[in-house]
Amino acid sequence: MRVSVIGCGYLGAVHAAAMADLGHDVIAVDVDAEKIATLRAGLPPFFEPGLPEILSTSLASGRLNFTTEMADVAGATVHFIAVGTPQSDASGAADLRFVDAALDALIPHLGPQDIVVGKSTVPVGTAERLAERLLTAGSTATLVWNPEFLREGFAVKDTLAPDRLVFGVAQGTGHDAALRALHEVYATAIAGGVPVVETDLATAELVKTAANAFLATKISFINAMSEIAEATGANVTELADAIGYDTRIGRRFLNAGVGFGGGCLPKDIRAFSARAEELGLGDSVAFLGEVDAINLRQRQRVIERVLTEGGGAETGLTVAVLGLAFKPHSDDVRDSPALDVALGLVAAGATVVAYDPEAMGAAQKRFPELVVAKNVDQALLGADIAVLVTEWPEFVELDPRRVGDLMTHKRIVDARNVLNPAQWRAEGFHYSSLGRP
Ligand SMILES: NC(=O)c1ccc[n+]([C@@H]2O[C@H](COP(=O)([O-])OP(=O)(O)OC[C@H]3O[C@@H](n4cnc5c(N)ncnc54)[C@H](O)[C@@H]3O)[C@@H](O)[C@H]2O)c1
Structure with missing residues:
Protein backbone atom coordinates (compact mmCIF):
# COMPACT_ATOMS: atom_id res chain seq x y z
CA MET A 1 0.00 0.00 0.00
CA ARG A 2 1.06 3.61 -0.35
CA VAL A 3 0.98 5.25 3.05
CA SER A 4 2.09 8.52 4.56
CA VAL A 5 3.19 9.14 8.14
CA ILE A 6 2.90 12.69 9.44
CA GLY A 7 5.22 13.43 12.36
CA CYS A 8 8.59 11.65 12.62
CA GLY A 9 9.22 11.56 16.37
CA TYR A 10 9.56 8.51 18.63
CA LEU A 11 6.27 7.18 17.30
CA GLY A 12 6.23 8.35 13.69
CA ALA A 13 9.81 7.56 12.66
CA VAL A 14 9.50 4.00 13.95
CA HIS A 15 6.06 3.60 12.40
CA ALA A 16 7.26 4.85 9.02
CA ALA A 17 10.30 2.55 8.98
CA ALA A 18 8.23 -0.41 10.19
CA MET A 19 5.54 0.16 7.53
CA ALA A 20 8.24 0.17 4.84
CA ASP A 21 9.81 -2.92 6.41
CA LEU A 22 6.43 -4.63 5.98
CA GLY A 23 6.53 -3.86 2.26
CA HIS A 24 4.46 -0.68 2.03
CA ASP A 25 5.55 2.43 0.13
CA VAL A 26 5.98 5.12 2.75
CA ILE A 27 6.35 8.88 2.58
CA ALA A 28 7.09 10.35 6.01
CA VAL A 29 6.63 14.07 6.71
CA ASP A 30 7.86 16.34 9.48
CA VAL A 31 8.02 20.11 9.88
CA ASP A 32 11.47 19.74 11.47
CA ALA A 33 13.88 20.00 8.52
CA GLU A 34 16.88 18.95 10.60
CA LYS A 35 15.11 15.77 11.70
CA ILE A 36 14.15 14.95 8.12
CA ALA A 37 17.73 15.47 6.90
CA THR A 38 19.01 13.14 9.63
CA LEU A 39 16.42 10.48 8.82
CA ARG A 40 17.15 10.73 5.10
CA ALA A 41 20.78 10.01 5.89
CA GLY A 42 19.64 6.84 7.65
CA LEU A 43 20.42 8.19 11.12
CA PRO A 44 17.65 7.97 13.71
CA PRO A 45 17.34 11.30 15.55
CA PHE A 46 16.96 9.38 18.83
CA PHE A 47 18.14 6.12 20.36
CA GLU A 48 15.85 3.18 19.68
CA PRO A 49 17.17 -0.40 19.43
CA GLY A 50 16.54 -1.96 16.02
CA LEU A 51 15.56 1.32 14.35
CA PRO A 52 18.90 1.97 12.57
CA GLU A 53 18.65 -1.44 10.92
CA ILE A 54 15.10 -1.14 9.55
CA LEU A 55 15.72 2.47 8.64
CA SER A 56 18.70 1.64 6.47
CA THR A 57 17.15 -1.41 4.79
CA SER A 58 13.93 0.49 4.07
CA LEU A 59 15.78 3.51 2.69
CA ALA A 60 17.93 1.23 0.52
CA SER A 61 14.84 -0.55 -0.81
CA GLY A 62 13.45 2.79 -1.99
CA ARG A 63 10.19 2.13 -0.13
CA LEU A 64 10.85 4.77 2.55
CA ASN A 65 11.17 8.48 1.82
CA PHE A 66 11.27 11.51 4.07
CA THR A 67 10.10 15.02 3.25
CA THR A 68 9.17 18.37 4.75
CA GLU A 69 6.65 18.99 1.96
CA MET A 70 3.12 17.86 2.76
CA ALA A 71 2.29 17.92 -0.98
CA ASP A 72 4.53 14.84 -1.36
CA VAL A 73 1.88 12.68 0.35
CA ALA A 74 -0.33 12.91 -2.74
CA GLY A 75 -0.67 9.40 -4.13
CA ALA A 76 -0.66 7.74 -0.73
CA THR A 77 -4.11 6.47 0.28
CA VAL A 78 -3.64 5.85 4.02
CA HIS A 79 -2.27 8.73 6.11
CA PHE A 80 -1.10 8.19 9.68
CA ILE A 81 -1.11 11.19 12.00
CA ALA A 82 1.69 10.70 14.51
CA VAL A 83 2.44 14.24 15.71
CA GLY A 84 2.98 15.18 19.34
CA THR A 85 0.21 15.91 21.84
CA PRO A 86 2.22 17.44 24.71
CA GLN A 87 0.83 18.75 27.96
CA SER A 88 -0.36 22.33 27.70
CA ASP A 89 1.27 24.21 30.54
CA ALA A 90 -1.72 25.64 32.32
CA SER A 91 -4.37 22.96 32.86
CA GLY A 92 -2.59 19.67 32.17
CA ALA A 93 -4.87 19.23 29.14
CA ALA A 94 -3.41 17.88 25.93
CA ASP A 95 -2.20 20.51 23.48
CA LEU A 96 -3.87 19.52 20.21
CA ARG A 97 -2.46 22.31 18.08
CA PHE A 98 -0.05 19.98 16.26
CA VAL A 99 -2.79 17.47 15.43
CA ASP A 100 -5.06 20.21 14.10
CA ALA A 101 -2.23 21.78 12.08
CA ALA A 102 -1.19 18.42 10.62
CA LEU A 103 -4.75 17.63 9.53
CA ASP A 104 -5.26 21.10 8.07
CA ALA A 105 -2.04 20.80 6.09
CA LEU A 106 -3.00 17.32 4.89
CA ILE A 107 -6.56 18.09 3.74
CA PRO A 108 -5.68 19.78 0.41
CA HIS A 109 -3.69 16.70 -0.63
CA LEU A 110 -6.28 14.05 0.23
CA GLY A 111 -8.00 11.92 -2.41
CA PRO A 112 -11.76 11.36 -2.08
CA GLN A 113 -11.41 7.74 -0.87
CA ASP A 114 -8.35 8.24 1.37
CA ILE A 115 -8.17 7.09 4.98
CA VAL A 116 -6.76 9.36 7.69
CA VAL A 117 -5.55 7.27 10.64
CA GLY A 118 -5.02 8.99 13.97
CA LYS A 119 -2.22 7.38 16.00
CA SER A 120 -1.36 10.20 18.41
CA THR A 121 -2.74 9.91 21.93
CA VAL A 122 -5.69 12.30 22.18
CA PRO A 123 -8.51 13.08 24.62
CA VAL A 124 -11.75 11.27 23.92
CA GLY A 125 -13.90 13.28 21.51
CA THR A 126 -10.96 14.56 19.43
CA ALA A 127 -11.48 12.10 16.56
CA GLU A 128 -15.12 13.10 16.15
CA ARG A 129 -14.09 16.74 16.08
CA LEU A 130 -11.41 16.04 13.46
CA ALA A 131 -13.87 14.06 11.33
CA GLU A 132 -16.15 17.11 11.34
CA ARG A 133 -13.18 19.29 10.42
CA LEU A 134 -12.57 17.08 7.38
CA LEU A 135 -16.21 17.33 6.34
CA THR A 136 -16.32 21.09 6.82
CA ALA A 137 -13.26 21.40 4.58
CA GLY A 138 -15.17 19.50 1.89
CA SER A 139 -13.13 16.28 2.10
CA THR A 140 -14.79 12.88 1.72
CA ALA A 141 -11.81 11.04 3.19
CA THR A 142 -12.61 8.82 6.22
CA LEU A 143 -11.08 9.50 9.62
CA VAL A 144 -10.33 6.50 11.87
CA TRP A 145 -8.46 6.08 15.15
CA ASN A 146 -5.76 3.47 15.64
CA PRO A 147 -3.97 4.26 18.92
CA GLU A 148 -0.36 3.27 19.38
CA PHE A 149 0.87 1.25 22.38
CA LEU A 150 4.58 0.96 21.60
CA ARG A 151 7.07 1.05 24.45
CA GLU A 152 10.23 3.07 23.85
CA GLY A 153 13.15 0.65 23.91
CA PHE A 154 10.97 -2.00 22.26
CA ALA A 155 9.29 0.25 19.71
CA VAL A 156 10.29 -1.68 16.59
CA LYS A 157 9.11 -5.00 17.95
CA ASP A 158 5.94 -3.44 19.36
CA THR A 159 5.13 -1.79 16.03
CA LEU A 160 5.72 -4.92 13.95
CA ALA A 161 4.07 -7.31 16.42
CA PRO A 162 1.87 -5.40 18.88
CA ASP A 163 -0.10 -7.05 21.70
CA ARG A 164 -3.28 -5.92 19.96
CA LEU A 165 -4.54 -3.62 17.25
CA VAL A 166 -7.42 -1.26 17.92
CA PHE A 167 -9.38 0.05 14.95
CA GLY A 168 -11.83 2.83 15.83
CA VAL A 169 -14.13 3.52 12.88
CA ALA A 170 -17.40 5.47 12.88
CA GLN A 171 -20.50 3.86 11.37
CA GLY A 172 -21.60 5.23 8.01
CA THR A 173 -20.11 5.76 4.57
CA GLY A 174 -16.51 4.68 4.44
CA HIS A 175 -16.76 2.32 7.45
CA ASP A 176 -16.18 -0.95 5.59
CA ALA A 177 -13.58 0.43 3.21
CA ALA A 178 -11.64 1.93 6.12
CA LEU A 179 -11.62 -1.37 8.00
CA ARG A 180 -10.47 -3.18 4.86
CA ALA A 181 -7.62 -0.69 4.45
CA LEU A 182 -6.52 -1.11 8.08
CA HIS A 183 -6.58 -4.89 7.75
CA GLU A 184 -4.46 -4.62 4.63
CA VAL A 185 -1.93 -2.26 6.24
CA TYR A 186 -1.50 -4.61 9.21
CA ALA A 187 -1.95 -7.87 7.25
CA THR A 188 1.39 -9.33 8.41
CA ALA A 189 0.72 -8.74 12.11
CA ILE A 190 -2.85 -10.01 11.83
CA ALA A 191 -1.71 -13.15 9.98
CA GLY A 192 0.75 -13.66 12.82
CA GLY A 193 -2.13 -13.83 15.31
CA VAL A 194 -2.24 -10.28 16.69
CA PRO A 195 -5.80 -9.72 17.99
CA VAL A 196 -7.85 -6.90 16.48
CA VAL A 197 -10.48 -4.94 18.37
CA GLU A 198 -12.86 -3.19 15.97
CA THR A 199 -14.74 -0.43 17.69
N1 LIG B 1 6.75 8.00 22.39
C1 LIG B 1 6.02 6.96 22.70
O1 LIG B 1 6.48 5.99 23.31
C2 LIG B 1 4.57 6.93 22.31
C3 LIG B 1 3.85 5.72 22.44
C4 LIG B 1 2.50 5.72 22.11
C5 LIG B 1 1.88 6.90 21.72
N2 LIG B 1 2.58 8.05 21.64
C6 LIG B 1 1.88 9.26 21.21
O2 LIG B 1 2.33 9.56 19.91
C7 LIG B 1 2.33 10.95 19.69
C8 LIG B 1 3.73 11.40 19.23
O3 LIG B 1 4.62 11.14 20.29
P1 LIG B 1 6.19 11.18 20.08
O4 LIG B 1 6.79 10.64 21.33
O5 LIG B 1 6.54 10.56 18.78
O6 LIG B 1 6.42 12.76 19.99
P2 LIG B 1 7.68 13.53 19.37
O7 LIG B 1 7.65 14.88 19.98
O8 LIG B 1 8.90 12.69 19.48
O9 LIG B 1 7.34 13.65 17.82
C9 LIG B 1 6.35 14.46 17.28
C10 LIG B 1 6.82 14.91 15.90
O10 LIG B 1 5.75 15.57 15.21
C11 LIG B 1 6.32 16.60 14.44
N3 LIG B 1 5.27 17.56 14.06
C12 LIG B 1 4.64 18.48 14.84
N4 LIG B 1 3.74 19.15 14.11
C13 LIG B 1 3.78 18.65 12.85
C14 LIG B 1 3.07 18.92 11.66
N5 LIG B 1 2.11 19.86 11.62
N6 LIG B 1 3.38 18.23 10.55
C15 LIG B 1 4.34 17.28 10.57
N7 LIG B 1 5.04 16.97 11.70
C16 LIG B 1 4.77 17.65 12.81
C17 LIG B 1 7.39 17.17 15.34
O11 LIG B 1 8.33 17.95 14.62
C18 LIG B 1 7.97 15.89 15.93
O12 LIG B 1 9.04 15.41 15.14
C19 LIG B 1 1.88 11.57 21.00
O13 LIG B 1 0.50 11.78 20.96
C20 LIG B 1 2.21 10.50 22.03
O14 LIG B 1 1.42 10.60 23.17
C21 LIG B 1 3.91 8.09 21.90
Missing part, protein backbone atom coordinates in the same frame (compact mmCIF):
# COMPACT_ATOMS: atom_id res chain seq x y z
CA ASP A 200 -15.99 3.16 17.46
CA LEU A 201 -13.88 6.31 17.56
CA ALA A 202 -14.48 7.21 21.22
CA THR A 203 -13.66 3.72 22.48
CA ALA A 204 -10.46 3.60 20.43
CA GLU A 205 -9.31 6.92 21.92
CA LEU A 206 -10.27 5.80 25.42
CA VAL A 207 -8.49 2.42 25.15
CA LYS A 208 -5.16 4.22 24.96
CA THR A 209 -5.92 6.66 27.77
CA ALA A 210 -7.33 3.94 30.00
CA ALA A 211 -4.36 1.62 29.38
CA ASN A 212 -1.90 4.32 30.41
CA ALA A 213 -4.02 5.32 33.41
CA PHE A 214 -4.06 1.69 34.55
CA LEU A 215 -0.30 1.23 34.14
CA ALA A 216 0.43 4.47 35.99
CA THR A 217 -1.92 3.42 38.78
CA LYS A 218 -0.18 0.06 39.13
CA ILE A 219 3.22 1.75 39.53
CA SER A 220 1.94 4.33 42.00
CA PHE A 221 0.13 1.60 43.93
CA ILE A 222 3.34 -0.31 44.57
CA ASN A 223 5.16 2.93 45.37
CA ALA A 224 2.51 3.76 47.96
CA MET A 225 3.06 0.26 49.37
CA SER A 226 6.80 0.96 49.48
CA GLU A 227 6.14 3.96 51.74
CA ILE A 228 4.10 1.76 54.07
CA ALA A 229 6.66 -1.03 53.90
CA GLU A 230 9.45 1.33 54.79
CA ALA A 231 7.66 2.63 57.87
CA THR A 232 6.83 -0.86 59.09
CA GLY A 233 10.00 -2.78 58.30
CA ALA A 234 8.31 -4.78 55.53
CA ASN A 235 9.92 -5.59 52.18
CA VAL A 236 8.07 -4.18 49.15
CA THR A 237 9.85 -6.43 46.64
CA GLU A 238 8.81 -9.58 48.47
CA LEU A 239 5.32 -8.09 48.81
CA ALA A 240 5.21 -7.48 45.03
CA ASP A 241 6.45 -11.02 44.34
CA ALA A 242 3.80 -12.47 46.58
CA ILE A 243 0.83 -10.47 45.28
CA GLY A 244 2.15 -10.77 41.71
CA TYR A 245 1.74 -14.57 41.80
CA ASP A 246 -1.99 -13.88 41.83
CA THR A 247 -2.76 -13.95 38.09
CA ARG A 248 -5.52 -11.39 38.62
CA ILE A 249 -2.81 -8.95 39.76
CA GLY A 250 0.32 -10.01 37.83
CA ARG A 251 3.92 -9.13 38.69
CA ARG A 252 4.71 -6.71 35.85
CA PHE A 253 4.70 -2.97 36.58
CA LEU A 254 4.95 -3.73 40.29
CA ASN A 255 8.54 -2.60 40.81
CA ALA A 256 8.77 0.08 43.48
CA GLY A 257 11.21 2.85 42.74
CA VAL A 258 11.58 6.44 41.64
CA GLY A 259 8.42 6.11 39.54
CA PHE A 260 7.25 6.61 35.98
CA GLY A 261 8.07 9.39 33.54
CA GLY A 262 8.64 9.94 29.83
CA GLY A 263 6.62 11.53 27.07
CA CYS A 264 3.47 9.48 27.74
CA LEU A 265 2.26 8.32 31.17
CA PRO A 266 2.59 11.60 33.13
CA LYS A 267 1.05 13.82 30.46
CA ASP A 268 -1.57 11.23 29.52
CA ILE A 269 -3.00 10.90 33.04
CA ARG A 270 -3.08 14.68 33.40
CA ALA A 271 -4.80 15.05 30.03
CA PHE A 272 -7.30 12.37 31.04
CA SER A 273 -8.11 14.23 34.26
CA ALA A 274 -8.49 17.52 32.37
CA ARG A 275 -10.80 15.90 29.79
CA ALA A 276 -12.89 14.27 32.53
CA GLU A 277 -13.25 17.70 34.19
CA GLU A 278 -14.47 19.16 30.90
CA LEU A 279 -17.06 16.38 30.72
CA GLY A 280 -18.17 17.15 34.29
CA LEU A 281 -16.76 13.79 35.38
CA GLY A 282 -13.70 14.89 37.31
CA ASP A 283 -14.70 12.72 40.28
CA SER A 284 -14.59 9.55 38.14
CA VAL A 285 -10.84 9.83 37.67
CA ALA A 286 -9.97 11.93 40.73
CA PHE A 287 -7.73 9.04 41.83
CA LEU A 288 -5.37 9.92 38.94
CA GLY A 289 -4.45 13.10 40.82
CA GLU A 290 -3.29 10.87 43.68
CA VAL A 291 -1.45 8.56 41.25
CA ASP A 292 0.41 11.61 39.93
CA ALA A 293 1.13 12.93 43.44
CA ILE A 294 2.52 9.57 44.66
CA ASN A 295 4.68 9.40 41.56
CA LEU A 296 6.14 12.88 41.99
CA ARG A 297 6.65 12.26 45.72
CA GLN A 298 8.98 9.38 44.84
CA ARG A 299 11.37 11.77 43.13
CA GLN A 300 11.49 13.96 46.23
CA ARG A 301 11.86 10.88 48.40
CA VAL A 302 14.94 9.81 46.45
CA ILE A 303 16.50 13.29 46.59
CA GLU A 304 15.98 13.43 50.36
CA ARG A 305 17.33 9.91 50.79
CA VAL A 306 20.53 10.77 48.94
CA LEU A 307 21.02 13.92 51.00
CA THR A 308 20.36 12.12 54.28
CA GLU A 309 22.49 9.08 53.50
CA GLY A 310 25.25 11.31 52.16
CA GLY A 311 25.34 13.47 55.28
CA GLY A 312 23.71 16.61 53.78
CA ALA A 313 24.48 18.91 50.86
CA GLU A 314 26.15 21.40 53.20
CA THR A 315 29.00 18.92 53.65
CA GLY A 316 30.05 19.53 50.02
CA LEU A 317 28.46 16.29 48.93
CA THR A 318 29.49 14.84 45.57
CA VAL A 319 26.85 12.59 44.03
CA ALA A 320 27.22 10.18 41.11
CA VAL A 321 23.84 10.05 39.39
CA LEU A 322 23.57 6.85 37.36
CA GLY A 323 20.95 7.39 34.66
CA LEU A 324 19.17 10.33 33.05
CA ALA A 325 16.71 8.66 30.66
CA PHE A 326 13.21 8.00 31.99
CA LYS A 327 13.84 4.31 31.43
CA PRO A 328 16.59 2.05 30.10
CA HIS A 329 17.02 1.40 26.34
CA SER A 330 15.84 4.93 25.57
CA ASP A 331 17.43 8.38 25.38
CA ASP A 332 14.14 10.10 26.20
CA VAL A 333 14.43 12.57 29.08
CA ARG A 334 10.92 14.03 28.83
CA ASP A 335 9.55 14.23 32.39
CA SER A 336 12.34 11.87 33.44
CA PRO A 337 12.45 10.98 37.15
CA ALA A 338 16.21 10.43 36.81
CA LEU A 339 16.80 13.89 35.39
CA ASP A 340 14.55 15.43 38.04
CA VAL A 341 16.57 13.73 40.78
CA ALA A 342 19.83 15.01 39.26
CA LEU A 343 18.48 18.57 39.00
CA GLY A 344 16.91 18.39 42.47
CA LEU A 345 20.25 17.40 43.98
CA VAL A 346 21.99 20.28 42.18
CA ALA A 347 19.30 22.66 43.48
CA ALA A 348 19.91 21.33 47.00
CA GLY A 349 23.58 22.31 46.71
CA ALA A 350 25.18 18.94 45.96
CA THR A 351 27.88 18.52 43.33
CA VAL A 352 26.37 16.18 40.78
CA VAL A 353 28.18 14.17 38.13
CA ALA A 354 25.72 12.25 35.97
CA TYR A 355 26.15 9.48 33.45
CA ASP A 356 23.73 7.73 31.11
CA PRO A 357 24.71 5.41 28.25
CA GLU A 358 22.41 7.16 25.75
CA ALA A 359 20.59 10.16 27.21
CA MET A 360 23.38 12.62 27.99
CA GLY A 361 23.00 14.53 24.74
CA ALA A 362 19.25 14.95 25.26
CA ALA A 363 19.73 15.93 28.93
CA GLN A 364 22.45 18.46 28.17
CA LYS A 365 20.41 19.96 25.37
CA ARG A 366 17.76 20.81 27.96
CA PHE A 367 20.10 21.59 30.84
CA PRO A 368 23.56 22.58 29.51
CA GLU A 369 24.74 23.31 33.06
CA LEU A 370 24.38 19.65 34.08
CA VAL A 371 27.80 18.07 34.65
CA VAL A 372 28.11 14.72 32.90
CA ALA A 373 30.85 12.10 32.87
CA LYS A 374 32.30 10.24 29.88
CA ASN A 375 31.58 6.88 31.42
CA VAL A 376 30.26 5.30 34.60
CA ASP A 377 33.72 5.04 36.20
CA GLN A 378 34.32 8.75 35.75
CA ALA A 379 30.96 9.54 37.36
CA LEU A 380 31.77 7.33 40.35
CA LEU A 381 35.35 8.52 40.81
CA GLY A 382 35.60 10.41 44.10
CA ALA A 383 31.84 10.40 44.72
CA ASP A 384 30.56 10.45 48.29
CA ILE A 385 27.40 8.64 47.29
CA ALA A 386 25.92 7.08 44.14
CA VAL A 387 22.25 6.95 43.18
CA LEU A 388 20.97 4.49 40.58
CA VAL A 389 17.96 6.13 38.92
CA THR A 390 17.65 4.40 35.52
CA GLU A 391 17.99 0.63 35.51
CA TRP A 392 20.34 0.24 32.52
CA PRO A 393 21.89 -3.27 32.49
CA GLU A 394 25.32 -1.59 32.73
CA PHE A 395 24.33 -0.22 36.17
CA VAL A 396 22.45 -3.29 37.37
CA GLU A 397 25.54 -5.40 36.65
CA LEU A 398 28.04 -3.09 38.38
CA ASP A 399 30.64 -4.87 40.48
CA PRO A 400 30.40 -3.42 44.02
CA ARG A 401 34.10 -4.06 44.70
CA ARG A 402 35.19 -2.03 41.66
CA VAL A 403 32.65 0.71 42.46
CA GLY A 404 33.92 0.85 46.05
CA ASP A 405 37.48 1.33 44.81
CA LEU A 406 36.41 4.36 42.76
CA MET A 407 34.29 6.16 45.32
CA THR A 408 35.38 8.25 48.30
CA HIS A 409 32.65 6.74 50.47
CA LYS A 410 30.89 3.44 49.91
CA ARG A 411 27.30 4.61 49.84
CA ILE A 412 24.63 3.80 47.28
CA VAL A 413 20.93 4.60 46.93
CA ASP A 414 19.22 2.09 44.66
CA ALA A 415 16.20 4.06 43.48
CA ARG A 416 15.03 1.22 41.21
CA ASN A 417 15.39 -1.64 43.70
CA VAL A 418 17.44 -3.63 41.21
CA LEU A 419 20.69 -4.31 43.08
CA ASN A 420 21.33 -7.18 45.43
CA PRO A 421 21.54 -5.56 48.91
CA ALA A 422 23.48 -8.47 50.47
CA GLN A 423 26.13 -8.33 47.76
CA TRP A 424 26.68 -4.58 48.15
CA ARG A 425 26.70 -4.72 51.93
CA ALA A 426 29.21 -7.57 51.84
CA GLU A 427 31.57 -5.15 50.07
CA GLY A 428 31.16 -2.64 52.88
CA PHE A 429 28.55 -0.44 51.18
CA HIS A 430 25.94 1.52 53.02
CA TYR A 431 23.10 0.37 50.75
CA SER A 432 19.67 1.97 50.74
CA SER A 433 16.60 1.41 48.56
CA LEU A 434 12.90 2.21 48.62
CA GLY A 435 10.67 0.06 50.78
CA ARG A 436 13.23 -2.62 51.53
CA PRO A 437 14.84 -2.86 54.97
